[in-house]
Amino acid sequence: MNPNFSTQFGQKKTQNDPFWVRCLLTGSAIVLLTILVIVPLISVYKEALNDGVIAYFETLFDDADAGSAIRLTLLVAPCSVLLNTIFGVIAAWLLSRFRFTGRGILSVLIDIPFAVSPVVAGLMFVLLFGATGFFGPWLRQQGWQILFEFPALVIATTFTTLPFVVRELIPVLEAIGPEEEFAAVSLGASPWQIFRQITLPNIKWGLLYGIILCNARAMGEFGAVYVVSGHIAQETNTMPLQIEQFFQGFQSRSAFALASVLTFLAIVSLILKVMVEKQVRSTMKSVSQGHTGSHSQSE
Amino acid sequence: MSIAAKNICKSFGQKKVLHNVTVEAPTGSLVALLGPSGSGKTTLLRIIAGLDSPDSGSVHYSDDDITQSSARERNIGFVFQHYALFKHMTVFENVAFGLRVRRWPEPRIRERVSELLKLVRLDELAHRYPTQLSGGQKQRIALIRSLAPQPRVMLLDEPFGALDAKIRAELRQWLRKFHDEFHVTSLFVTHDQDEAFEVSDWIVIMRDGRVEQFGRPADVFEHPASEFVMDFLGNVNKIPVRLHNGRALLGQMEMPVKQTPSAGSVQNLWLGNKSNNGKSQEDAGHVYVRPHELDIERQASPAESLPAKIMHINTAGSVVKIRLVAEQFGLLVNVDLSPERFQVLKLQIGEVVYILPKKARIFVDDYVI
Known part of the structure; x- marks a missing residue:
């Protein structure tokens, strides 16, 4: 009944474990994290700054390829995030508020991008939009080029990051429940007013959390974009693709400089994520407390 | 404004929850829908409100058949068991919501909201948030919120179900007083027979999606129509x-x-x-x-x-x-x-x-x- 009960119980149990067991567990976790995460992270910056700070910024700003890659990523990622936000809110609302035929299938379809390898996803779009693909001839008739152009980058990135916003929103919407929306309907609000004034304020932290995760993943996307972009420097090379190209071309200083920028963006995302996470948890908590409180009184 | 639900049938999947139910609330009356849980009373209320649609049958406000109208168009006040206050809005904004979506002018909104807040003696709480209120206060706010846009009918779903016994008894009397002042035709769902008898003008007793008895409280008590009613009244x-x-x-x-x-x-x-x-x-x-x-x-x-x-x-x-x-x-x-x-x-x-x-x-x- 009490949601805190199990965690309290759990804490008590770990506290009862002998001292050396706790030391061993925390110690091994720290060692593992140091080797796998912290050391590589520092070494990226160490490599990038090897020739001094001035050389570092010169590499970044004077290199046309690097600059173009940064700009392209900062354009592709927001476009994908925007598409996924719109799709995510609609899909999450449908899945959490309605019971309809095909609901289960929709739920499974949303998870496909998590299961499918990004490279395979890229190949799917090549098959779809390529010259001999399903839409290819028709697109050529219209004079539209999708593959190896900006639209392909957005489509591929959107596909691989599709589940983030939806999966984050469904539990939040389910925890909040439909009652406030019903109340708004009965007070005469239109669907748009309900969404703007009731649903959105209730889910805003969950939505922001989903957007941050989606954005982090979108900026780092490699596999699917690699296949559909044709990796043309200064045209379709996003940051991860450009890093790879630098690296293959033995320009390791440029590769690490650009990698450090991508890493920096990831760390910023992480900090934002931690900040938002607290807000999400507190909304979920207040909702669940409100519910259990009233239920226990009514029983 | 009388409310009538005629020959309502409703199923959820395989389960039939309402079997040809007919219920009527005469103009200005306070009617209790009384029954054990699972008797279909809440579903019936939601159908009357327009939050659910019936499989067959019709809903009438006075002589208007409003079965096809949306909940928005029906101009009802609905009170939920768990209040359903807007958590991110102050008490004032909660009460004002129904007026804002109807585009009332700002001065009239302020006037109406403060008048209602005074009526329930909660005007000092206007700038608090719902989480800072007690259960009884929340339900009173929910009640005046639904009354603010001057609804034609009031529908209350177990309005006091989540409150403890003392506040429950207070709010019951208060609801009756409130109803006598405003005379809005009201229909409320309860599983508590004392509540139904204390507050209502008419009682509808429901069982397994059917109406078991309809009558004045005294008649229902004195002349129960069936063993079930007798047993249920306890x-x-x-x-x-x-x-x-x-x-x-x-x-x-x-x-x-x-x-x-x-x-x-x-x-x-x-x-x-x-x-x-x-x-x-x-x-x-x-x-x-x-x-x-x-x-x-x-x-x-x-x-x-x-x-x-x-x-x-x-x-x-x-x-x-x-x-x-x-x-x-x-x-x-x-x-x-x-x-x-x-x-x-x-x-x-x-x-x-x-x-x-x-x-x-x-x-x-x-x-x-």
Whole structure:
């Protein structure tokens, strides 16, 4: 009944474990994290700054390829995030508020991008939009080029990051429940007013959390974009693709400089994520407390 | 503005929750939909509100058929069991919401909201958030929020279900007072018979998606239409009897079923049925006697009384509640006596006394077949 009960119980149990067991567990976790995460992270910056700070910024700003890659990523990622936000809110609302035929299938379809390898996803779009693909001839008739152009980058990135916003929103919407929306309907609000004034304020932290995760993943996307972009420097090379190209071309200083920028963006995302996470948890908590409180009184 | 739901049927998947239900709330009345959980009362209320749609049947406000109108167009006030206040809005903004979506001018909104807040004596809380309020305060805010846009009808879904007993009783009286002031036709769902009897003008008793009885509270209490209603209203002795030639017998004691006019007619029906079937042998059945319809005597009056031992006496309250066991039948009986009567009898725990029924009810349906 009490949601805190199990965690309290759990804490008590770990506290009862002998001292050396706790030391061993925390110690091994720290060692593992140091080797796998912290050391590589520092070494990226160490490599990038090897020739001094001035050389570092010169590499970044004077290199046309690097600059173009940064700009392209900062354009592709927001476009994908925007598409996924719109799709995510609609899909999450449908899945959490309605019971309809095909609901289960929709739920499974949303998870496909998590299961499918990004490279395979890229190949799917090549098959779809390529010259001999399903839409290819028709697109050529219209004079539209999708593959190896900006639209392909957005489509591929959107596909691989599709589940983030939806999966984050469904539990939040389910925890909040439909009652406030019903109340708004009965007070005469239109669907748009309900969404703007009731649903959105209730889910805003969950939505922001989903957007941050989606954005982090979108900026780092490699596999699917690699296949559909044709990796043309200064045209379709996003940051991860450009890093790879630098690296293959033995320009390791440029590769690490650009990698450090991508890493920096990831760390910023992480900090934002931690900040938002607290807000999400507190909304979920207040909702669940409100519910259990009233239920226990009514029983 | 009267409300009527006519011949409503509703199923969720395979489960049929409303079977051809017809309910009417006359203009200006406060009607209780009373029934155990799972009887379909909340579903019926949601259909009347437009939050759910019926599979068949129609909903009418006065003479308008509004079955096809959306909840938005129906201009109703709906109060939820768990308040459903907008958590991210202040009390003031909650109450103002219905007015803002209707584009009332700002000065009129302020006027209307503060007038309503004063009415429930919560005007100091206008700038608080719902999480800072107690349950009773929340429900009063929810009530004036639904009243603010001047709805044609009020629908309340277990409005006091989540509150504790004391606040519940206060809010009941308050709701009645409120209704007498505004005279908005109201329909409220409850599973608490005391609440229904205390507050409402009319009572609809529901069971398994059907209307079991509709009537004034006094009529429902005095003339329950079925065993189910009798049982559900509670506080009743269910006594097993033998039915023999139109008489209900417990041992040698005859239950006075024919003394009440309604039970009398019921009994005639039952007799008629029996003679139609050409049977006159004994049958088992039950009679229902309320605790205040029993009397206690120290002397046995022949055949008409039941010897029983006093197990427990509760003198706290306006009546003295006595629990007895008729050991001969292994039957537990509750009797309510007036304090005066109790004084005269000077009863003690462990004594054997004689129970005398003044009135009993029997229901026909169960014996037909």
